Amino acid sequence: xxxxxxxxxxxxxxDMPNVDTDQIIPARFLKKIDxxxxxxxxxxxxxxxxxxxxxxxxxxxxxxxxxxxxLVSGPQFGIGSSREHAPWAIQQYGFRAVIAPxxxxxxxxxxxxxxxxxxxxxxxxxxxxxxxxxxxxGYEVTVDLEAxxxxxxxxxxxxxxxxxxxxxxxxxxxxxxxxxxxREEDIASFERARG
Amino acid sequence: xxxxxxxxxxxxxxxxxxxxxxxxxxxxxxxLVHEVTSPQAFDGLRLNSRRVRRLDRTVAVADxxxxxxxxxxxxxxxxxxxxxxxxxxxxxxxxxxYFDMFSEKQGIVHVIGPEQGRTQPGMIIVCGDSHTxxxxxxxxxxxxxxxxxxxHVLATQCIWQAKPKTMEVRxxxxxxxxxxxxxxxxxxIGKIGTSGGIGHAIEYTGSVFRSMSMEGRMTVxxxxxxxxxxxxxxxxxxxxxxxxxxxxxxxxxxxWDAAVERWAALRTDPGAQFDALVELDGSExxxxxxxxxxxxxxLPVDGRVPMADSFDSSQEQAAVEKALAYMGLSGGERIQDIxxxxxxxxxxxxxRIEDLRAAxxxxxxKKKADSVRALVVPGSWAVKRQAxxxxxxxxxxxxxxxxxxxxxSMCLAMNPDRLSPGERSASTSNRNFEGRQGPGGRTHLVSPxxxAAxxxxxxxxxxxxxx
Numbered sequence: 164x165x166x167x168x169x170x171x172x173x174x175x176x177x178d179m180p181n182v183d184t185d186q187i188i189p190a191r192f193l194k195k196i197d198x199x200x201x202x203x204x205x206x207x208x209x210x211x212x213x214x215x216x217x218x219x220x221x222x223x224x225x226x227x228x229x230x231x232x233x234l235v236s237g238p239q240f241g242i243g244s245s246r247e248h249a250p251w252a253i254q255q256y257g258f259r260a261v262i263a264p265x266x267x268x269x270x271x272x273x274x275x276x277x278x279x280x281x282x283x284x285x286x287x288x289x290x291x292x293x294x295x296x297x298x299x300x301g302y303e304v305t306v307d308l309e310a311x312x313x314x315x316x317x318x319x320x321x322x323x324x325x326x327x328x329x330x331x332x333x334x335x336x337x338x339x340x341x342x343x344x345x346r347e348e349d350i351a352s353f354e355r356a357r358g
Numbered sequence: 359x360x361x362x363x364x365x366x367x368x369x370x371x372x373x374x375x376x377x378x379x380x381x382x383x384x385x386x387x388x389x390l391v392h393e394v395t396s397p398q399a400f401d402g403l404r405l406n407s408r409r410v411r412r413l414d415r416t417v418a419v420a421d422x423x424x425x426x427x428x429x430x431x432x433x434x435x436x437x438x439x440x441x442x443x444x445x446x447x448x449x450x451x452x453x454x455x456y457f458d459m460f461s462e463k464q465g466i467v468h469v470i471g472p473e474q475g476r477t478q479p480g481m482i483i484v485c486g487d488s489h490t491x492x493x494x495x496x497x498x499x500x501x502x503x504x505x506x507x508x509x510h511v512l513a514t515q516c517i518w519q520a521k522p523k524t525m526e527v528r529x530x531x532x533x534x535x536x537x538x539x540x541x542x543x544x545x546x547i548g549k550i551g552t553s554g555g556i557g558h559a560i561e562y563t564g565s566v567f568r569s570m571s572m573e574g575r576m577t578v579x580x581x582x583x584x585x586x587x588x589x590x591x592x593x594x595x596x597x598x599x600x601x602x603x604x605x606x607x608x609x610x611x612x613x614w615d616a617a618v619e620r621w622a623a624l625r626t627d628p629g630a631q632f633d634a635l636v637e638l639d640g641s642e643x644x645x646x647x648x649x650x651x652x653x654x655x656x657l658p659v660d661g662r663v664p665m666a667d668s669f670d671s672s673q674e675q676a677a678v679e680k681a682l683a684y685m686g687l688s689g690g691e692r693i694q695d696i697x698x699x700x701x702x703x704x705x706x707x708x709x710r711i712e713d714l715r716a717a718x719x720x721x722x723x724k725k726k727a728d729s730v731r732a733l734v735v736p737g738s739w740a741v742k743r744q745a746x747x748x749x750x751x752x753x754x755x756x757x758x759x760x761x762x763x764x765x766x767s768m769c770l771a772m773n774p775d776r777l778s779p780g781e782r783s784a785s786t787s788n789r790n791f792e793g794r795q796g797p798g799g800r801t802h803l804v805s806p807x808x809x810a811a812x813x814x815x816x817x818x819x820x821x822x823x824x825x
Binding site for chain 2: 178179180181183185186189190191193194195196197198208237238239242246247250265266267268269272273276277326327328329339340343344346349350353354357
């Protein structure tokens with residue numbers, strides 16, 4: 164997993180609540196058996212016309228937000244299915260962080276597993292970032308995981324909470340399984356105790 | 359010791375390691391695997407030369423992709439075929455017990471777990487599927503995980519979890535005739551919203567759940583995730599024990615008696631505190647029909663679709679406008695004036711024998727509307743066999759409903775069963791998200807009797823007035 168310490172990038176706003184994982188990546192694309200090629204399928208129905216051409220008006224097709232790497236959206240982002248294909252698609256499109264007022268629980272833990280940073284800010288802070296992204300050409304934010312802060316060059320800054328364990332793993336790019344297998348003695352003794 | 363909730367008892371008995379301020383390492387009793395969320399996990403094991411730690415606590419089944427008819431013919435969808443072949447290969451290579459689509463024990467993963475008695479009170483159960491909370495109906499802590507976590511559990515039999523808060527959802531009273539467990543859980547989700555349960559483990563309490571069958575409790579727990587909660591559970595009682603007794607993997611003989619004693623002690627202690635309480639009057643509950651594109655957008659069947667301008671914030675109004683446009687509704691329509699094209703009775707929410715009986719009771723002696731396509735997809739081969747013994751298949755066939763083979767089917771349209779763009783369904787499944795049942799498909803979530811009645815009338819009707 165690629166370590167995450169600090170990232171500066173262009174904001175892509177998608178001002179909608181309840182962006183569920185079926186919208187992020189429809190189920191028919193979950194049949195692939197490898198981990199690659201999901202970026203072009205991200206937000207498929209919202210993003211493409213039936214003939215495969217880009218749908219005008221959708222945020223990923225807006226030239227102002229091309230090359231964006233910080234996705235900012237409404238509350239309950241990532242509710243629904245446990246499909247890890249959702250964070251894979253977001254990450255493979257080029258996003259390093261998603262900012263929203265709240266996240267679906269399973270989506271959020273899936274993000275951590277892949278080094279994609281889910282950041283909870285207050286609704287007012289999220290609205291403020293979305294408004295700036297709509298008004299300021301090429302609007303960028305810096306996501307500073309070590310300082311637990313999101314800031315821009317125009318005076319905006321907001322701090323965020325993160326579980327210290329998750330933070331440590333992200334900063335070091337640690338593989339959970341390797342970490343757990345170091346606890347082999349604990350697992351084996353638990354199994355012995357239960358018979 | 360301080361009084362504890364059932365959730366806390368289950369949590370505490372599974373802690374392998376804990377440190378202050380960190381997630382706990384929990385032991386997993388049962389890991390259910392299916393073909394969609396596992397191939398990349400097995401790849402990870404291979405890449406690192408890791409094995410499956412506890413084959414005796416792991417079982418796999420094909421359910422999401424499988425066709426529900428013509429299984430003897432080659433699969434039309436090459437990509438589905440490749441995924442099912444990968445599951446078979448991985449099961450063979452790693453030595454997993456696996457039910458392919460020709461096995462008489464095959465079915466939806468959340469139907470076969472309880473049905474085979476694998477799902478037991480007090481367990482921690484995980485599966486790469488968000489509807490894993492279904493198994494909480496027996497008094498287990500069951501939750502969905504992603505593919506990286508599937509790999510983690512395969513390799514270590516453990517999972518890191520931050521302890522959620524607890525929420526009691528108490529529904530007292532008794533349900534009116536025609537009101538089902540599905541209507542209760544939709545009403546709960548309608549009340550607390552899609553985020554109401556985020557970060558919480560739910561325990562469903564009160565006379566309505568106490569008097570519910572196991573099948574009904576499974577329907578309720580199944581949809582915990584639609585309220586945002588990864589897990590939901592009902593305390594084990596005589597109904598639970600009667601359901602489990604004699605099932606293939608349930609304890610037998612003296613072990614059974616010891617197990618029942620242990621399971622009975624799991625119940626939440628008097629005086630234990632939950633972090634949140636939600637209350638609903640079960641006697642007031644009505645059959646529900648969702649009108650929008652998330653399960654919280656639900657109404658009693660005698661209601662009218664809301665207008666966008668009846669909502670306060672501009673963000674809510676925009677979201678409702680988007681949902682109405684997607685659903686092909688303008689707002690203000692009577693629910694009972696909405697005509698449906700397709701009826702789907704199935705899914706891990708509502709495909710058990712009791713669901714099929716309830717739907718058949720409505721369809722019996724009637725014919726579906728000519729304009730409607732109606733599918734009945736039993737949750738497992740065992741359910742299908744039992745339904746056929748009871749003659750339910752004939753009831754459905756005579757009413758013009760198609761009687762299919764077991765699988766997830768039109769709940770998420772990974773197999774050939776799906777809606778066409780603009781097509782409208784009455785569906786007993788769990789999600790009405792945009793595109794869930796096929797691109798452009800319009801889903802209204804309902805109970806099995808409401809779905810059967812919609813198939814016959816060609817539109818939504820109030821089953822409380824059905825004759």
